[in-house]
Amino acid sequence: MSPTLAIVAITAVISLSALNNQALFGKLLFHPYSMQDRREWYRFITHGFVHGSIMHLLINMYVLWMFGTAVEQAYGEILGNGSMVPYLLLYLGGIVLSSLPGYFKYRSNPEYRAVGASGATSSIVFAFILLHPAEKLMLIFLPIPLPAWVFGGLYLLYEWYMSKRGGDNIAHDAHYFGALYGIAFTAILYPGAVPHFMRSIGL
Secondary structure, three states: OOHHHHHHHHHHHHHHHHHOOHHHHHHHOEOHHHHHHHOOOOHHHHHHHOOOOHHHHHHHHHHHHHHHHHHHHHHHHHHHHHHHHHHHHHHHHHHHHHHHHHHHHHOOOOOOOEOOOHHHHHHHHHHHHHHOOOOEEEEOOEEEEEEHHHHHHHHHHHHHHHHHHOOOOOOHHHHHHHHHHHHHHHHHHOOOHHHHHHHHOOO
16 A cells, blocks of 8 residues: 555544544644643644544545655655655654644643644645646636646745634644645755756746
8 A cells, every 4th residue: 555545544544533532532633732731742743633524534635645646656756665754754744844833823822723634735735846846736616727836836825824814713824834844855855856846937
């Protein structure tokens, strides 16, 4: 089984189990106050395997499957047989690094909670965009194909704006910083990705 499909399967099992077990759900979710007060650092990872609803789970896992298989293949072409660990570091690092801003922002707020793999999936999507900037992407509800690098730029602007605005109960900062992590990690792993990206967009 590929790493992408393994992550999808594990996340589905844990998410569905947690949705049917509120004690488990509460134990695994992202709760910065508990993390600081009781040193429950494991939540930096576990919250990425729990989702607030079946639809939330389906959307994240669909995005992961769509883009993760392509990134997995690209990493394999770049690194050969040693690509599995870097791919897992991309995904798991995306869960942790994307949640750091939320931790520092809400660690004194006992009411704040979050779940989901959106930060990690953003890391995967933007690794794909760095590696395949000319590919066409579009949203289901806005079926206008755009070059991946244009789509990515608009997405970053939107998430940055919404993270500053707030008020919609979505962790936009996790999306934003997960995307930046995906770009940075892939650029460090494969320095040739940056000049390839620049050539692909005509710079």
